[in-house]
Amino acid sequence: GDSVTQMEGPVTLSEEAFLTINCTYTATGYPSLFWYVQYPGEGLQLLLKATKADDKGSNKGFEATYRKETTSFHLEKGSVQVSDSAVYFCALRGGGGGSNYKLTFGKGTLLTVNP
Amino acid sequence: GAGVSQTPSNKVTEKGKYVELRCDPISGHTALYWYRQSLGQGPEFLIYFQGTGAADDSGLPNDRFFAVRPEGSVSTLKIQRTERGDSAVYLCASSSDSRGTGELFFGEGSRLTVL
Numbered sequence: 001g002d003s004v005t006q007m008e009g010p011v012t013l014s015e016e017a018f019l020t021i022n023c024t025y026t027a028t029g030y031p032s033l034f035w036y037v038q039y040p041g042e043g044l045q046l047l048l049k050a051t052k053a054d055d056k057g058s059n060k061g062f063e064a065t066y067r068k069e070t071t072s073f074h075l076e077k078g079s080v081q082v083s084d085s086a087v088y089f090c091a092l093r094g095g096g097g098g099s100n101y102k103l104t105f106g107k108g109t110l111l112t113v114n115p
Numbered sequence: 116g117a118g119v120s121q122t123p124s125n126k127v128t129e130k131g132k133y134v135e136l137r138c139d140p141i142s143g144h145t146a147l148y149w150y151r152q153s154l155g156q157g158p159e160f161l162i163y164f165q166g167t168g169a170a171d172d173s174g175l176p177n178d179r180f181f182a183v184r185p186e187g188s189v190s191t192l193k194i195q196r197t198e199r200g201d202s203a204v205y206l207c208a209s210s211s212d213s214r215g216t217g218e219l220f221f222g223e224g225s226r227l228t229v230l
Contacts, residue, residue: 105157
């Protein structure tokens with residue numbers, strides 16, 4: 001079946017540092033890929049997505065590129081802020097091992113950004 | 116309402132008791148999902164409703180778990196004879212896409228603790 005493996009945390013950075021959170025996936029088909037973010041005390045929110053190979057999703061300074069050859073969707077941001085402190089989840093949908101409506105999530109990565 | 120609302124936000128119960136968790140989706144959203152997030156894990160799919168019917172309940176772990184959505188809006192997740200292993204955060208999400216492939220909007224979750 002489909003699966004998502006993401007970098008284990010926690011990750012602690014200083015403000016303005018560069019962020020990478022690695023994510024790789026296993027799927028039999030051609031999934032759509034997502035990054036969700038969960039800020040303290042809030043529900044999961046969609047951060048960005050990419051629906052086909054070589055697509056780049058971007059939002060709020062975060063970017064991730066759908067790399068089919070390496071089955072990866074790494075999340076990056078050039079300069080993190082304290083307000084980026086949250087748990088980040090990589091996810092896929094429609095990978096062939098599941099349905100087109102079912103999300104498969106990684107375990108999440110806790111990011112803490114210090115001033 | 117403005118977002119997906121879940122009640123209660125916290126529920127502590129004793130092993131063997133019956134529990135109901137409620138989800139009030141965004142008005143007009145036809146698709147509704149339940150996910151379960153155990154400690155240190157990403158959310159895992161439980162059930163998907165399209166309108167009043169459960170289109171896919173393959174993620175329900177066993178027959179102690181049941182969910183309803185009688186009028187195509189509010190949904191209730193019911194857990195009978197709770198066990199300590201049921202302790203988790205139960206997430207509800209809704210979507211306006213009738214195919215179930217649109218963006219999901221998540222509630223803040225109901226944290227269930229079974230003593």
